[in-house]
Amino acid sequence: MSDTRVDLDPCATTRPLLVAQVTDTHLGVAHGSRLAGMDTDASFAHVLGLVRAAPRRPDLLLATGDLASNGAPPAYVRVRDGFGALGVPWFWLPGNHDAMAAMSAVVGRGRPMVRDIRAAAWQIVMLDSTVPGEVGGRLGDEELARLERLLADDTARHVLVCLHHQPVPVGCAWLDEQRVADAGALFALLARHRRVRALLWGHVHQEFSEERDGLLLLGSPSTCIQFAPGSDRFLLDDRAPGMRWLELHPDGRIDTRVERVRGVDFGFDRDSAGYL
């Protein structure tokens, strides 16, 4: 089996590779649909505005799942058009709210999902942690084998591994029930491949950063509603929609920060008890 690969070389070789992560856009069927009271098209547009306004154009953008709230093709058209208008290479992976068939038909324009991105001193691996019909994540034997194969294929570059679900607890009991069920197998694999510098995910709608044995673990805010850190049950947070920037240095170091939309009141239903 071949893994869809994109080679972005030559691009930044001496300066860091600049990567934008934009995740959990949750667009609904119709433009202006709301999620827990927030217009997710409007918040998506404002986060894309952050990318446009950045002093340096990113070398590439990663969209790490839940791009549509219910997998509807019209939502994916707006996702594709929104990211496409930025004029930078962008790559996607599915979240539990996505429908892979519609997503790949529209967002991927019928081509298989790109799994392996090579750019400058870096390899970026895109994994699918979704389980059909389930909210929680699992990589499974096939994805783990794919990761092993891709890591074995290039022995020089530093590696960033992306997926939708969090592989470690983030401190929210209700969300942590949904974390990658076979994360133990993932970490055992990564322990044999020390070139992997970071894991990057969406799903948790909040900023998370931890280092474990030299591996950077990063969760990121959604472009729409935010989940309250430390919450035992579904609870929304006042923080604004946002995204994450990563500077991937040629020597394997990573500088990263979250940027949020400022000065816009998107409004949301603070008492929302669920994800609809």
Ligand SMILES: [Fe+2]
């Ligand atoms: Fe999400």
